[in-house]
Amino acid sequence: MPTRSRPLPGLRPLALAIALAACAGAPPTAQAKKHHAPSDDAAPAGQACPLGTFICPPRPVSYAMCRPNALLSFYQPGLPRDTLGRETALTDVHAVHANASDRQVYHLSGRVRLQRYDQLLRADDVTYNDRTTAYDAKGNVRYQESGLLMSASHMRGTTTPEHGVADDVNYQLLSSRGNGKAKTATLIDKQHSNYHYATYSTCDPDDRVWEFDAKSIVIDKVSGVGKAHSAVMRYKGVPFMYLPYFTFPVDDRRKSGFLFPMIGHSSNAGYMLSLPYYLNLAPNYDATITPQLYSQRGTMASGEFRYLTQGSHGILDFSYLPSDQHAHTDHHGNVRNDLDNGANRYFINYQDYTRLPGRWSFTTHIRHVSDRYFFRDFSNDLVRSSSSVLHSDAYLRGSGQWWSASFGADRYESIDQRLTDSGLQYKRWPRATFNLNIPIDERLQFSMTNEAVAFRKNDAVEGNRLDIYPKLAMPFQGAAWYVRPEVGYRFTGYQLLDGYQKYGYTEKNPTRSVPIVDVDSGLIFERDADLFGHHYTQTLEPRLYYLYVPYRDQSNQPLFDTREMTFDYWQLFTTNRFSGADRQMNANNLTAAVTSRLLDDGGVERASVSFGQIRYFTPQRVQAYGAETDYSGSAYVAQGTLNLTDKWRLTSSYQWDPNNRQTDVGTVGFQRRLGANGIVNFSYRYRDQFMEQFDVSAVYPLSDRWRLLGRWNVSLRDQTTFKRGAPKTIEALAGIEYDSCCVAVQLVGRHYVDDEQGDTNNAIMLQIQFKGLGSFNPQTEDFLRHAILGYQ
Template sequence: MRPALRLLPLPLCIAFSLSATAQERPEDWRLCPLEDAVPVFPDAPPPIGDAADRQSMPTDIDGDMLTGQRDEVVNVDGNVRLQRGDQFLGTDNLDFNQETGQYVAEGSVRYQDSGMRIVAERLRGNQEEDSHEIENVRYQLLEQRGNGGADRAEMVGHLGSLYGSTYSTCPPEDRHWELRARQIDIDSEEGWGTARGATLRLGRFPILYMPYFKFPIDDRRKTGLLYPAIGYSGRNGFDYRQPIYLNLAPNYDMTLEPRLMTNRGALLGTEFRYLTDNGRGTVYFEYLPSDDLTSRDRQREIDEGIPEENRREEDRGMFHYSGRHRFNSTWSSSTSLNWISDPRYIEDMSSSTMEGSSASLTSVTGLYGRGRYWDAGIRADYNILADYTRGERQLPYNRMPNIFGHWEQPLSPWLVAGMDVDITRFSHTDHSRLGSGLRDRAGGSRIDAKPYVSMPFEGAAWYVRPTLAYRSTAYQLDEELARQLAPEGAEIDRSPTRNLPIASLDAGLFFERESMFRGDQHVHTLEPRIFYLNTPYRNQDNLPLFDTRAMTFSWGQLFRDNRFSGGDRQADANQMTVALTTRLIRESDGLERLSASIGQIRYFDDSEVTLTPNQPPLESGESSWVAEAAYAINDRWSVNAGYQWDPEIRREDLMSFRTRYLIGDDGIVNLGYRYRRDLLEQIDFSFLYPINQTWSLVGRYYYSLLNNANSNPGVLESIAGVQWDSCCVTMRLVARRYVRNRLGEMNNAIQLEVELKGLSSLGADTEDRLRRAILGYHRDDLYLVPPPGLNGEPVENDPLP
């Protein structure tokens, strides 16, 4: 039957009030019991639609017996079931007064929808007055796995109250943590909850008492306190951060982050975010007045001979702005601006070698466009010193501005034409306090154009790609720089040029056959490849070095048309690369069981172009052999290796090795070794070892073996920690010792993080640190993918979280 009865508006504020502060990142619930705290109701029909569809759907009511008269009291007795859309209400008995709107549901009251399930002893209220009361409530959230109860819940319109309420993501019989509140008042229209007498318990022990606090109950952003971060390190001392969120408008907000470091002082961080229809941006600023570290280490800086301009300032801070804007489907802009008060700021604020290893901070802003056959842009960048062991004259040139473009289009099936263009003004400012004020380092302008044509002949098992390019480069130099580049007694040339053709031929074959390997059917390939390059010599000693460096020799360098980066040098060449690759690909799932490559360049003539006039040329003969291999021993154990052998001196130039072993569903062991002659020799051992389902050990030992005039052997980073995991709580205790600057100075830290799943995390963010240190931590980053925007291009907008 279908009488004119609305489904009772049960107080869903129970769920929202105690779970609104749940973490946004996905949680791991594998250790939780399969059965929820409130099991599935066997008599509940499948839901129809979701919460948005409820108002447009009728209410169906069914039961064993219906008595009463129209417009009077109606009684439904035995197996009472009401359904509207995704909502279901079940009870033993329901009395409803159609004239007054009063109702009473008693006996095994059960409610569920797409977000939660509730059981209660008694439900009563008045439909006309929109007032409702539930007694002895237990509930289970479906998406966040939260569960709990309340002695009584009341609701009048959009206002509600819960008395004696609890919330946890732990099973009822194993409460590792629980949030309890004497009373919670809910305003669903405003989206706020107010808790009185709230206590957070770990096991049986209360760890946090809040006599009164307000919190949001839905996904609308609200002004209020966020969860603090607590840590300790030898440099900062006790470290406490308390973020304060300010919801200023629907499309912009701000977070204030006061921070107290007992060994440093008080710092204030501020983050402002905005979002428009076509763009977004973030402004971050932090300020630390009267840093105690400055006065404490001032004499040490003087004794070490650190230049005055590279020393710590008394009042310290940093600024960062990043923003993107899309004008249309073709054009967009991207900006990243950075400032720090002194070159030691990043080192003093970072907690790893990687974060503090950059010698400079770069600010860049640009306009970028992309079409079917082209991409182009105009940008400018500026560099500031971020390494106190260096001078500003060692910073890269600023590009003020840089105009670039690339065009490539097939003119026919066998002909492709293209062009690369780069126009740049290079400038440099040295703020050293030697002499008088600022000293401008001489710069200049450069236009570099490279048109080319290619004829890609190819088939299913072969390809031949001859390419002919012409590189034309012209400069307009500052007089001082032109004078420095001119040979003694020669005329100063402020407008040097360079023009030369570049011819290359890239060809390869693909052979394959079916092969049985270790009991599985594989495709075995053999891929020979040759690459011939011919570029005539042009004397380039009179050209500056704005952005050009010698490229590190590697597998990719075997097939490039220039051994220098940037536009200031084009190497002459008469050389051929011969390379061979073989692969074993498992047919059942496409797994590349084995990949091995080897190659070498044969230089037919000396390559005389060098970075500086006094450098020796690259002599004719043979390059180092380059070999790379990867082998999946089985589905859990893999090995990767790289090797370069110089036949002239009969020793290796480079050697790298990495092996990875997967343990169970979560564990991993990594062992790596890297060697580059005269530059580095390092070993890196890291692991996550599960002892059982709940306990695991984590660690890393990153060590430098190199011993020469510039480096001594020593630990770069060491980590030792233990993790405990359960259905609803994760704890990590981690000890770290790591290099904090280029001089090898060490820092120690002990960090404890307690993660209450579905609520918050207390303490330092050790999980993020372990993900950086242990490749494959929790096995979600075994294959690294570069994030969008690395080429300076904006990514698609997404709303503020």
């Protein structure tokens, strides 16, 4: 039977186990959870994001599908998960037989077990020389520490200094799932080891889908980096790549090296191949350099630089393609644009946030593109998005207990070949704001918004605008009621620059002063309700909102940044239907609305329905464009949500205009979760004289490993006449994902309309991830999280 004894006389503390510790290829940070699963990496991916979330967070790399492997069969739970007490701990020894006849050489045999703190050594036979600190372990050698499991047939070396050689090695790095085999392993010291004629993989040791074998592999625990010399990558035993030298991570720390390549194709740029290289420059800044080869365009150099300091953080992106020989052709029927072949193409994006003394900060977001065709030509690889305008700004911002302020500028740049500079928004060059929110006493509140802007644009009226809007509010409320009266006074003044007369304005300094009075009131009734076997609290919330704004003639004021906002339910309770300060609507209105909700026992809203309308007592004389109207009421607005379980959600809205006796808006949206990794979405959107579309998207799990992706967005109306015609596909997307223990593959194809003329483009993208060999390029995943509601 094994015997338990006190430490052997003169034996260095756990001499044999300390030597074996040098085999560890990663810092001892893995935390054992249970037998066969000591690594936290095996935990399932994060919980699914709530239904209705527009953009879900990315899924972390998961090893949840890895099988419990045979190498971990000797894992011993319960050992410490750190190395802090190793130097002062005593050694506990078990063996069937112990022989130390000469008091110098100790021989242990028969289920030998030596443990000191987090280190555990087991073997059939161990010999140790107390004078030279030489050791020799034979037969079923097994070693465990907080970050490593290792087995060998034979191991010898010394503990002072620490050095050893092991034969026929199997090893497992618990903190990174790295594992492999080696003919021999040389233990240099506690932090460094060298494996000769070795393999490495993060797959299950008995099912290595991918691995590389190398002449030598060096593990450096200090830097968290492994180095392989003369390595061959294999997929299911088939070699596909030779690398004379490369590095890879052995823990979760960042490291420099190549990321996974990306392969794609698009109609405008041809075949694309990118090979990113990551530079871990310092703990607080890094960079990624990405050469991209386009078969129809040439070679583009792209890069990203990130930094984080005590007072600021930011990012710089750039892309540059010299001498584009096809710049003059947009590849849609060889249509010509105003670029010359051989033009240099580039894009720059810079963002920064810097904290300043006190409660001040400075934010910058600058974007610039070489030409307005850049995103049309190079956004087709699924990883870039384009709109019609690039917005740049820089602002100094501050805030206190009752105030906030800002000073900066906004600039706009066209990236649409049909949008001329005259159609761009005005530059706000500069813009300043100052806002107050001061409680005068327990009931009376004073607030004030102030804005001063200089508007600049070529070939248009230019000028400066000051907008001041002080308000007093005195809310009253109880447990089931509220009344919130508010009175304000809005002053807006202009200073137009010389030349304003040629644009039809007759006054250099027009002004507008107008009082604004509103009263918001409501009641809240509650009752118990039982539906479908569940208990709910049902509310009934009638609401009245009165608004009075006298009419002011504003026809002599320019429209710098004002648009009429889209009418929806929340527009029933606002003081102005225009954005910006150039127009303030007149009003003598009363809004009547009612809302009913179902709340579960946890207070979560499971269903709601709202209905309301504005009644007009005076004509609506202030208009941004067109003549005044004299309607007796606004459109009837209804909206509702139904979410009785966490598996599905239904949303709907509807607007019917009694003045035109037609539907203005109608939408229906449905979302259903399929298991833990799937989702299906359907939406129908109608807006009179603007669009009628339906959109279907899904992530369908075929199994734990395979998922199908799809989206189909279809327009049912002709863009010019708004008549029903042949449905036109706006975007069609199809893809497939494969995720296994150590390999993930994503293939996505996309067909989409990329301009208002209806021109279409096709793109395809393939990404492969070998888990544990470096960061995965998440660009296709970023696109899918924006394209498919609920994708994760």
